[in-house]
Amino acid sequence: MTELPAVEVRGLSKRYRRGAIGVRSLREEVEQLVARLRSREAKASLNEFFAIKNITFSVPTGTVCGIIGRNGSGKTTLLKVLTSITAPDEGEAVMRGRIGSLLEVGAGFHPDLDGIENIYLNGAILGMSKAEITRKLDRIIKFADIGSFLETPVKRYSSGMYVRLAFAIAAHLEPEILVVDEVLAVGDAEFQRKCLGTMKNVAGEGRTVLFVSHNLAMVRQHCTKALYLDRGLLKDFGEASSIIDAYLSNTAPSSNGSERVGDDDLWMQVAIVHPGTRERCSQLKFGGDYDFVLKLGARNSFHRSVVNIPIFDQEGNLISVLESLAEGVDQFDIVGQAKVVFSVRSLGLLPGTYSAGAALYAWGEDDPDLASENLLTFDVVAATVNDSYWPYQKEHGIVRLSHSAQLLKVD
CATH class of the missing domain: 3.40.50.300 (P-loop containing nucleotide triphosphate hydrolases)
Incomplete structure (x- = not known):
């Protein structure tokens, strides 16, 4: 029954x-x-x-x-x-x-x-x-x-x-x-x-x-x-x-490139481009090379700036943060406009849809002067690594750790 x-x-x-x-x-x-x-x-x-x-x-x-x-x-x-x-x-x-x-x-x-x-x-x-x-x-x-x-x-x-x-x-x-x-x-x-x-x-x-x-x-x-x-x-x-x-x-938001956020006094904008070009990318290849470009502007000089770009998966979970200080960019002043380029090589994000935000801090402050968690969205598509026949797919997780594999003979 x-x-x-x-x-x-x-x-x-x-x-x-x-x-x-x-x-x-x-x-x-x-x-x-x-x-x-x-x-x-x-x-x-x-x-x-x-x-x-x-x-x-x-x-x-x-x-x-x-x-x-x-x-x-x-x-x-x-x-x-x-x-x-x-x-x-x-x-x-x-x-x-x-x-x-x-x-x-x-x-x-x-x-x-x-x-x-x-x-x-x-x-x-x-x-x-x-x-x-x-x-x-x-x-x-x-x-x-x-x-x-x-x-x-x-x-x-x-x-x-x-x-x-x-x-x-x-x-x-x-x-x-x-x-x-x-x-x-x-x-x-x-x-x-x-x-x-x-x-x-x-x-x-x-x-x-x-x-x-x-x-x-x-x-x-x-x-x-x-x-x-x-x-x-x-x-x-x-x-x-x-x-x-x-x-x-x-x-999911339809944006593949961010508009300015903020106002004329203080603003920022994020784009993902191919290295050495201004060509924006909305679809990224797993394992590819890309630049995450953060442009900033201030009517009056903004001193001792620190910036980051947080990256989230489609469900809003924080995956990683591109951090200026951690990558050796010392605090800097924004006089008119400034640009910070985060160079991502051999992209480790596995296939899926992701979003990127940005935050601008004054050095030593806990709260950002300007921040947004969703400035643009982008897709990562499947690709192989190390000339393998099998590509990494969405089912393999979120991030591929840099590694290699080999089969050894057991004596």
Whole structure:
């Protein structure tokens, strides 16, 4: 017998009124009901908009499913409908199993109760007996790791402490479906690793995880499926890596050479050119030679300048920084205009799409006087090294370390 999916969504829509707080009047509700009965397709009036519209998908049991999209694309609304925090206007969502959710910092807690009391409150809401909760209490306390604050009313908690306790409760009360919004971004790196490991274990035990995050590297690494929302519509759904690639392709900037950033008083501009030329490159060859040129201008003299060019992968992770001081260019003055050329030989970036920014500092200052993380984008295409038949591809990682290989005879 075919196992039914843990999450099954059909034609789900949710509309809101712009600027409205609270529920509609009885007359408005009746008018909306009549309008829906007259037409099968959901329609919004002029002062309404769809947060999500006609969403259909299913998630198999034991799957970690990432939900991605720009801010305002409907991710949080979808989770609120799935967890019955808000009701849909159209369609239905079938959740097969007990749900543990972590949607907003502090959600589901009574502010005047302490940590222990809120553990029992959340367990009761999930339908667990006091005895069941007591058996799991020590594990929850150990995972949350907030010490004596467990005996403090949660209204005194920091956002990080809220998240620690909330995730510990949601994960260890053993729901069949665990729903997690972007709130993990509040936690520190060590706690995030603990949470991600727990999510993986949950899926390994045959339970299901729905996970919203803007950290695409995290989604790619930990999710088997992904759902891509765009302006309330389901853009794509399927294998996580391919969905992320599609999302990045649709949202990548089109610039292949930077415009000036700053103003007439202080500005900068980045270009990638072939060595000894002014020919700009938007597509670079793995292993090729290129110059990253940073032009700077100042109406009034800018003294003791230090510059760098950070390079990011398509998911926003910092890959490397081209640093003027580290390469022997001493602090310098900008009088009118100046140009710093970073000569990159035998480019080690593996095939993919990257972006470059720039930053200008005054020597000794921690904060830049002018900075941008996305001045231009460029593609690196596959190529071979050392006359090898096989080229380096995107699947080989991000950067090739300079090395060689040889086969030796074993005596």
